Amino acid sequence: MPENDKQSLSMVTCTAPVNIAVIKYWGKRDEDLILPMNSSLSLTLHQDQLKTTTTVACSRNFQQDRIWLNGKEEDISNPRLQSCLQESILWRLNDFDCNGTCTSMTSCSPNDDDDDVKIWFVLVYTLSQLFGVESEQLSAVARQGSGSACRSLYGGFVQWKLGEQLDGKDSLAEQVESESYWPELRVLTLVVSAEQKSVGSTSGMHTSVETSQLLKYRADVVVPSRMEEMIRVIRERDFPAFGELTMKDSNQFHAICLDTYPPIFYLNNMSHRIISLVHRYNQYYGETRVAYTFDAGPNAVIYTLQDHLSEFVQVVRHFFPPEVSGEEFFKGLPVCSADLSEELKKDINMEPTPKGIRYIISTKAGPGPCVVKDPNHHLLGADGLPKKSVISD
Amino acid sequence: MPENDKQSLSMVTCTAPVNIAVIKYWGKRDEDLILPMNSSLSLTLHQDQLKTTTTVACSRNFQQDRIWLNGKEEDISNPRLQSCLQESILWRLNDFDCNGTCTSMTSCSPNDDDDDVKIWFVLVYTLSQLFGVESEQLSAVARQGSGSACRSLYGGFVQWKLGEQLDGKDSLAEQVESESYWPELRVLTLVVSAEQKSVGSTSGMHTSVETSQLLKYRADVVVPSRMEEMIRVIRERDFPAFGELTMKDSNQFHAICLDTYPPIFYLNNMSHRIISLVHRYNQYYGETRVAYTFDAGPNAVIYTLQDHLSEFVQVVRHFFPPEVSGEEFFKGLPVCSADLSEELKKDINMEPTPKGIRYIISTKAGPGPCVVKDPNHHLLGADGLPKKSVISD
Known part of the structure; x- marks a missing residue:
């Protein structure tokens, strides 16, 4: 749902939660498709305490795809990033209104977590919102960036099912119980x-x-x-x-x-x-x-x-x-x-x-990713560059 | 081979080596017989650097069985000690010349090792020397005190075989190669x-x-x-x-x-x-x-x-x-x-x-247990009590 798809600039901001596994994921049976050797199960934590925020902006006026993580620009040729972006290019081709160039800014709260797992996930999620991708495809795409992050797609208790198909199409995240199931x-x-x-x-x-x-x-x-x-x-x-x-x-x-x-x-x-x-x-x-x-x-x-x-x-x-x-x-x-x-x-x-x-x-337990409505919370300006206030954070 | 079996006092001193496993023993399939869940393999270390010494004295004149470890008297009712001593009682009954009461003193070098594994082994070995027990029985008896110590029965590379028999009679230590096989x-x-x-x-x-x-x-x-x-x-x-x-x-x-x-x-x-x-x-x-x-x-x-x-x-x-x-x-x-x-x-x-x-x-690699010939190296005096020089160590 682009914020403004009649004009040349589309922008969307999402927040994504952290999940903590209680049955651990360790080992891939397919390194390319990021398919796990076993199912895993986690609790999604509340975003009031821990979250990752991403703004993606898309415009025909931008000169190149650029990405910032926690205020620092990243090399766009990073293989995992490419893996996410290639999927996003497919989405873009299906979306003529939005056939442009993207910039993205992601920040983690608290800022001291150096694990980039969450970053890929929220980026994919935000792109999916920008380009209007169905959520059932999301789990498989999110896996490309980082396997375990796909469990952050839902709130509460979430399993990432092993799946049986060779192409991994059934190796998906699935909610076991919602965040309100076990309030204590x-x-x-x-x-x-x-x-x-x-x-x-x-x-x-x-x-x-x-x-x-x-x-x-x-x-x-x-x-x-x-x-x-x-x-x-x-x-x-x-x-x-x-x-x-x-x-x-x-x-x-x-x-x-x-x-x-x-x-x-x-x-x-x-x-x-x-x-x-x-x-x-x-x-x-x-x-x-x-x-x-x-x-x-x-x-x-x-x-x-x-x-x-x-x-x-x-x-x-x-x-x-x-x-x-x-x-x-x-x-x-x-x-x-x-x-x-x-x-x-x-x-x-x-x-x-x-x-x-x-x-x-x-x-405590919390919900899955959220779209941020208030445009004041965008991390990027209309020029597609990080807002000064974000960089100086 | 008692030093003096014509008189009322028999005394023998032995030293035993430490062994370090390269395939580890962890887990018993039978807690009573001390039978392992898997075979293990170790190298016996040279006694010039690390050894355990035990003197056992036996006499009809002693009033009770007593035992000292590193200069400190131990409770004779300790279950693992009892398990060793019960076997030794069997030997004693078979040996009329030696039908008396035993005292024993063991010391470890260097003295700071608090693992009692080696102590049981050298005690059993010394008793076997005192009472003239065949070495093929020894492995099974030594196991009673501490499983892995039975690998100290031989020099060089030694395996403790899992065995197949329910009574554990074939769960024995066996030399793989002697201490001179790999001199480097x-x-x-x-x-x-x-x-x-x-x-x-x-x-x-x-x-x-x-x-x-x-x-x-x-x-x-x-x-x-x-x-x-x-x-x-x-x-x-x-x-x-x-x-x-x-x-x-x-x-x-x-x-x-x-x-x-x-x-x-x-x-x-x-x-x-x-x-x-x-x-x-x-x-x-x-x-x-x-x-x-x-x-x-x-x-x-x-x-x-x-x-x-x-x-x-x-x-x-x-x-x-x-x-x-x-x-x-x-x-x-x-x-x-x-x-x-x-x-x-x-x-x-x-x-x-x-x-x-x-x-x-x-x-480096070293030989199995040794009998000490020099009576000056006995840790016990003729009264069956630790020599003063040993206690004050």
Whole structure:
């Protein structure tokens, strides 16, 4: 739906959410089509706390396709970008009113996430809005940029189905339950102190497919039954079962990384400590009240229920005393303050690690991508170039 | 062969080596008989650098069985100790000359190794010498105390065969090649700065058997072919193939630990850095010149060939500048000094980690257990109690 397809300039701005997998995607069965070795399942997070925004402008007056990510111009010949744009060229040829040249500007909030996964997804989504592409084609196109991002196409719990067809046409994202299905569910992202950068997820999973003997067994035998179980426990809103399976699948994904040659380490000592804290906390209560999951990096994502949120945040503050206070440390949905019993602190029995966690983002489930109506929120000006206010951000 | 079986006191002292697995043992198919889920293979290290010494004394005049480990008296009712002693009681009943009460003293060198695996093994071996038990029974009896220690029964490359019999009678240690077969092979133990203690190996492997879905696949499918390949590459003295398979199997063992629930972490950030250093060093030369393996802890054992030893030690010194110098840092078989090219240091491209490695032990392949002839080396006096000089160590 171009904003103005009678004139020479069309512009549309969209926001897209982040998704966090509870059954992990790791390994492609087809590198060209980006087809996964196993199905995966994630929760889409709320965009009030984490989102990616893209504006695409299209005009016959522009001289060349250009793209900016977080204010920095990117090389248009980047293969993954080309893969997205080639699809967009097809759309453009079908749309005579819009036969022009595009510029695009994407920005992530918060700005410190260096994963470009979300960027490709929101770009494809915004192009699809600009050119009026059907949403059922979108999942397959979004996959071209980054596989797991296609799960951001819907809100709530979303599965990316393995599919059976050779051409991958049935390897699509599908909503399992909407963002309002399990309202008590809460999500904390614990951003740990950064050390050296590890292997990127695209090359990492390629090496795993080439070298890990355990990966095929995971994909063929373990994940299919875990997918069934995960969908069941989500539908039953069974937190202990959901949390345990989430933790097991995170651990198995990192086990596969270790079984890769050379091995890939995404978890560091801080990640190990967070894992240990979660297990000790759950052990204290004799049930799984809190669960962790880790993607291709050391930051923990914590799932818990509203009832246990404030105490667990206090536990994290106690065992990882922050360097900074207030909103610099704790961002997003607020939590009540909570007192910790001496018994709990004693039972957890861990040495506090000051400054181990840089900050926390508190959020919950949220909807899929949105089109932004207010033209003030466009990231590009009428000339197709980033607005000054965006560049200086 | 009791030293003195005509008089009332019999005493024998033995030393036993340490072995380091290159195909790892992790998981029992029978907890009572200590039968493994898969075969394993190790190199027996030379006792000039690392050994465990035990003296057993037996006399009708002693009032009760007593045992000391590293100078500290142990509770004789310890289940694993009982399991060893019950077997020894059987031997005693068969040996009328020796129908008495035993005391035993064991010490490890260097003294800082807290793994009790070796202690049980040398105790059983020494008892077998005292009571004149056939060596073919020994493997099965030694397993009772600690599975992997039974591989210390022989020098050089030793496999502990899975076996097929339900009673475990064919799950035995067997020499693959003697300690003189591959004389260029060298071994470095890199002892890293200790952090918190992790899960012990006995309970860890029990939890893995209960919870890791990947372990059974490893034991049933991966290890059998790896055992064949490992024996072949050892016989061919093919270091690149030996090194690569050793590293892959170490990584897979730690992957299984991560796939355990709750997950077990033996590797820490320092271990990760050593792994990274080894891969970067090999990458620089375009071949596997150095290989790591890690057991149930963060310390690395490095295999390499004599030709590459001195340079690699210098690489370790460069990227892990030691806190102490000389023999406090580098113990065991000496190495020549070596200059590192600027190109190599630049290509490895790692930030040095001062004091990351506490010390290095340099050693090579060695023989199996030995009986010590010199009575001055007995750790017990004629009264069956530890000699004062041993206690005050």
